[in-house]
Amino acid sequence: MAFVSSGYDPKEPxxxxxxxxxxxxxxxxxxxxIKKNKGKWLYHEILEPGVLVHVAESGDEVYTxxxxxxxxxxxxxxxxxxxxxxxxxxxxxxxxxRNNVEFMLDDKxxxxxxxxxxxSRKQPGGCYKFPVGGTGAGITNIVHTQGWIHCHTPAxxxxxxxxxxMDVLFDDFRNMRLPAHMRVSLACCLxxxxxxxxxxxxxxxxxxxxxxxxxEYLDKMCEIPLAIAACPTAAIxxxxxTLPDGKEVKSVAVNNxxxxxxxxxxxxxxxxxxxxxxxxxxxxxxGGKVSNRLSTPKFSKVVVAFLPNEAPRWPRTTSVxxxxxxxxxxxxxxxxxxxxxxxxxxxxxxxxxxxxxxTHHLIDDFxxxxxxxxxxxxxxxF
Amino acid sequence: MAKHQTPMLDQLETGPWPSFVSDIKRQAExxxxxxxxxxxxxxxDACDDLLGVLExxxxxxxxxWKHGGIVGVFGYGGGVIGRYCDQPEKFPGVAHFHTMRVSQxxxxxxxxxxxxxxxxxxDMRGSGITNMHGSTGDIIFLGxxxxxxxxxxxxxxxTFNQDLGGSGSNLRTPSxxxxxxxxxxxxxxxxxxxxxxxxEYQDELHRPAFPYKFKFKFDGCPNCCVASIAxxxxxxxxxxxxxxxxxxxxxxxxxxxxxxxxxxxxxxxNWGKFDIQKEVVALCPTGCMRYEGGKLEINNxxxxxxxxxxxxxxxxxxxxxxxxxSILVGAKAPILxxxxxxxxxxxxxxAEPPYTEIKETVIEPxxxxxxxxxxxxxxxxxxxxxxxxGKLLEVTGFKPDPRMVKEPRSNPYIFWKEEEVxxxxxxxxxxxxxxxxx
Numbered sequence: 168m169a170f171v172s173s174g175y176d177p178k179e180p181x182x183x184x185x186x187x188x189x190x191x192x193x194x195x196x197x198x199x200x201i202k203k204n205k206g207k208w209l210y211h212e213i214l215e216p217g218v219l220v221h222v223a224e225s226g227d228e229v230y231t232x233x234x235x236x237x238x239x240x241x242x243x244x245x246x247x248x249x250x251x252x253x254x255x256x257x258x259x260x261x262x263x264x265r266n267n268v269e270f271m272l273d274d275k276x277x278x279x280x281x282x283x284x285x286x287s288r289k290q291p292g293g294c295y296k297f298p299v300g301g302t303g304a305g306i307t308n309i310v311h312t313q314g315w316i317h318c319h320t321p322a323x324x325x326x327x328x329x330x331x332x333m334d335v336l337f338d339d340f341r342n343m344r345l346p347a348h349m350r351v352s353l354a355c356c357l358x359x360x361x362x363x364x365x366x367x368x369x370x371x372x373x374x375x376x377x378x379x380x381x382x383e384y385l386d387k388m389c390e391i392p393l394a395i396a397a398c399p400t401a402a403i404x405x406x407x408x409t410l411p412d413g414k415e416v417k418s419v420a421v422n423n424x425x426x427x428x429x430x431x432x433x434x435x436x437x438x439x440x441x442x443x444x445x446x447x448x449x450x451x452x453x454g455g456k457v458s459n460r461l462s463t464p465k466f467s468k469v470v471v472a473f474l475p476n477e478a479p480r481w482p483r484t485t486s487v488x489x490x491x492x493x494x495x496x497x498x499x500x501x502x503x504x505x506x507x508x509x510x511x512x513x514x515x516x517x518x519x520x521x522x523x524x525x526t527h528h529l530i531d532d533f534x535x536x537x538x539x540x541x542x543x544x545x546x547x548x549f
Numbered sequence: 550m551a552k553h554q555t556p557m558l559d560q561l562e563t564g565p566w567p568s569f570v571s572d573i574k575r576q577a578e579x580x581x582x583x584x585x586x587x588x589x590x591x592x593x594d595a596c597d598d599l600l601g602v603l604e605x606x607x608x609x610x611x612x613x614w615k616h617g618g619i620v621g622v623f624g625y626g627g628g629v630i631g632r633y634c635d636q637p638e639k640f641p642g643v644a645h646f647h648t649m650r651v652s653q654x655x656x657x658x659x660x661x662x663x664x665x666x667x668x669x670x671x672d673m674r675g676s677g678i679t680n681m682h683g684s685t686g687d688i689i690f691l692g693x694x695x696x697x698x699x700x701x702x703x704x705x706x707x708t709f710n711q712d713l714g715g716s717g718s719n720l721r722t723p724s725x726x727x728x729x730x731x732x733x734x735x736x737x738x739x740x741x742x743x744x745x746x747x748x749e750y751q752d753e754l755h756r757p758a759f760p761y762k763f764k765f766k767f768d769g770c771p772n773c774c775v776a777s778i779a780x781x782x783x784x785x786x787x788x789x790x791x792x793x794x795x796x797x798x799x800x801x802x803x804x805x806x807x808x809x810x811x812x813x814x815x816x817x818x819n820w821g822k823f824d825i826q827k828e829v830v831a832l833c834p835t836g837c838m839r840y841e842g843g844k845l846e847i848n849n850x851x852x853x854x855x856x857x858x859x860x861x862x863x864x865x866x867x868x869x870x871x872x873x874x875s876i877l878v879g880a881k882a883p884i885l886x887x888x889x890x891x892x893x894x895x896x897x898x899x900a901e902p903p904y905t906e907i908k909e910t911v912i913e914p915x916x917x918x919x920x921x922x923x924x925x926x927x928x929x930x931x932x933x934x935x936x937x938x939g940k941l942l943e944v945t946g947f948k949p950d951p952r953m954v955k956e957p958r959s960n961p962y963i964f965w966k967e968e969e970v971x972x973x974x975x976x977x978x979x980x981x982x983x984x985x986x987x
Contacts, residue, residue, distance in 0.1 A: 168588070168589055168590065168592075168593070169588060170590065170696075171588050171590060171673075171700075172700070173674075173699075173700040173701075173703040173704045173707070174703055174707065175699045175700055175702075175703035177699065180623040180624075180699070181623075183707070184623075184624075184706075185706035185707060186624060186625070186706070186712070186751075186755070187712065187751035187752065187755060188706060188710060188711070188712045188751075189652060189712050189744070189747050189748040189751055190652035190653060190654050190655070190711065190712060190714075190722075190744070190747060191654045191663070191709075191710060191711055192654070192744065193654045193655040193656050193658055193730075193740045193744055195654075195660070195663075196654055196656075196658035196659050196660050196663070197658055197730065198658075201658070201730050201731055205729050205730050205738075206729040206735075206738065208729070208731065208732060208733040209733055209864070209867075210733055210812070210863040210864040211732075211733060211812050211863060212809065212812045212813050213812050213813040213814055213816070214813065215816075216816075216817070221731050221732075221733070229731065231731070235566070235567065236567045237567050237568075237569040237572060238680045238681060238682065238683075239569045239572070239573075239678065239679075239680055239691075240572065240678075240679050240680065240681045241572045241573060241575060241576035241579075241596075241677055241678055241679070242576065242668035242669075242671055242672050242677045242678075242679065243572075243575055243576050243579050243677070244572050244575070244576075245664055245665075245667075245668050245679065245681065246665060246668055248661075248664075249661035249664050249665050249668075250661075252661045253661050258660050258661040258662060259658070259659075259660060259661075260658075260659055260661065260664075261656065261657050261658040261659060261727070262657040262659075262681055262682060263657070263727075264657075264686075264724070264726065264774060264775045264776075266681070266682070268681075271731075290562070290567065290568055290571035290572070290575075291562070291571055292562030292563045292568060292571055293563060293564075293565075294562065294563065294564060294565060294566060294567050294568040294571060295565055295566070295567060296567055297567075298565065298566070298567065302814070303811070303812075303813065303814030303815065303816070303817075304811075304814045304815045304817065304818075305817065310684065311684075312684060313680075314612075315603055315606035315607070315611075315612045315613070315614075316599070316603055316691075317614060317632060317646070317648065317691055317692070318612060318614060319612060319614045319615060319616045319617065319632070320612075321612050324603075324606065324607070326569045327558075327561055327607070330561050330564070330566055330567075330568060330569060330570075331561070331564075333566035334564035334565060334566045337564075337565040337566055340566075342817040343813075343814060343815060343816050343817035343818075344817035344818040345817075348814070354882075357882075357883055357884050358882070358884050359882030359883060359884065360683075360684045360685075361684045362684070362776065362779055362780035362882045363882075364779065364882055364883055364888040365776065365778075365779035365780075365888075365890070393925070396925070397885075397926070399885040399886055429883075429884055429885065430884075431884055431885055433616070435926075437615070437616035437617070442611040442612060443610075443611065444609055444610030444611055445610075447610060447611070455779075457773045457776040457777075457778055457779045458771070458772050458773050458856070459771035459772070459773065459778075459786075459854075459855050459856065460771070460772060460855050460856050460857050460860060461832060461834055461855055461857050462834070464773070464778050464779060464890055466888055466890070476610050478557055478607040478608075478610065479557040479558060479560045479561050479607055480560060480561070501815065501820050501828065502811075502828065502832065502857070502861075533887065534886075534887070536887060
């Protein structure tokens, strides 16, 4: 492992330094058919799950084959994607916002060979490498965060629960039987790098125990005023602590009753860890959307307050999700998103149809918005 | 033989969905064999140790990554996230395992040539593990040592003409939907503006000067495929002001069943014959459509451009020609004070390059205000809530417009300013008392 210099000279960091050049220009990466017809597309059609055709004013067609996969991806896997793009697509490809890979073809006759090739590639345990699907009224790939693979604040893993969930929802990735498309997202803590709060189904990692206080190190590792200011409920105040050796140190005290476990204090102060094998787990939220179609965008609502982290396959989490998907598939009208269905039938019916218990945790008590979620009418269903 | 036993992770190697465990194992094996004789610059067994530490997290139910660490490349305050393992003796291959965010090209189009070279770079100078892509949109290089950060950056900028993305209290790497590149609904060129603003604001992207993170996202139409309305401090959503273009022949073809509704999105179930009255006209949220005598009529003045009819009949209905975008501000995820959706500030603005109006009348006045008034770790949406939407109008100079609200306020607690009230607030109580006894 001999060190190989890139040309960078640590003694003269400014020598030949190039900065602020931004990303590569997107135009370098457009397939010719895209470059030619940009802004002049007439319509599209989903030919089969995972296969789209877009038709331009010029009469040109581009066929897109969409495959799901893990956003956590090795370079060997990317090389295989590139090999496929070289073989079928003259080396062009793109990724979607939801971590799918899209192979674009300008010739319909290449679609079937590509789809067959993609579906034939499997990992040693039998998992598909490049499952084709994720279009239309089905379930596309889950957007998610890092989880235990690389993050310091997670309350659950990301890639594991996503794999377990997509295994359970796989048929709906490959099919389009639902009333509308369904977006499933996962964020491994409330920071929500993945911003899952407007998803049809959101899987959210959550802590349930207040921070532990590493008094001996707290003042050394943290700016105490920042830790105090970080708390949205003002549960943290300065304190003085006498350590077992008699030494007095500056630290903080937490009013545990005011803690709602957001973890923002830990973000500011590493000496206040929250993570706990029993305390941490998953919140299921449902009924959100970002599209302005028919109804306005909606936040997801908490429908299950807590499920334990059951590594490696999170069976209770995946089974609740499956219950929701099946109840929705059965009950919703065509074009109706999960949240629109829940609002039409009423949330009291939603819990009944999804066979989810309604508990006191699900009634909002956090500040002003809470009131607007209570029922101020006699219109409800028995 | 794997370096670490991973009985729990191994259970994620079955089932139909691609397995990240199998993929990391593949990379671990590839590095061990090193058929390409790569001069690995970080431990060869990084991937083995990554699996090992993840297995330990599965066993403990807790992460084994330490909190942060100040590392980066010279002169930048973002683009690198320091990461250290809290069990470095057991897993030396990932003891130092920093993330690098690489600014992705707009639209996420690539050539294999470019990606393969990036792979070679990351194979040699990092773990060979990536995210394609991170939540914000960057290419994420997952795991390298401090010594390699400058080396990777040097290679990226010199060989790849490629920069790092944003992290920390910076402008985060902007991202966009596929847009006009391959979508007939796109009302403006999302890639062009995304690329332009990313380059215009490189300083804001690389050098933290903001109270907290700031995100731009570009959705070509109100379908919002990149979810800008939910997760970007400034959300750009394509729209139009004139009429939906109608092809009555194609409408008839949908009604007659020759064309599949919603571009075939519902093919997995038999929903019965397409019923334009029930599926389009009756569902229109404003009731601005009528289908009579084989003709579809739209009262465009009443249309709120929800996209439903266009989504259902893409071959018959097309977006209007007078196009631009709406700007909504202040969206964020729940932490700290709860989630916020973007609030409409600019109903319509031109989206033609060089975007001067957008930069000078929207982005920059808002940043000036936020940098002046925002508290540490206060997102724009929280500042708007704290100081009021009226303050936002004041700093931007936009005129109040009923489009900006769902409804007017239902309390009369208006913070009248003295200059708004005739005669001001200074009064003589003795003069008052002449007519009103104590």
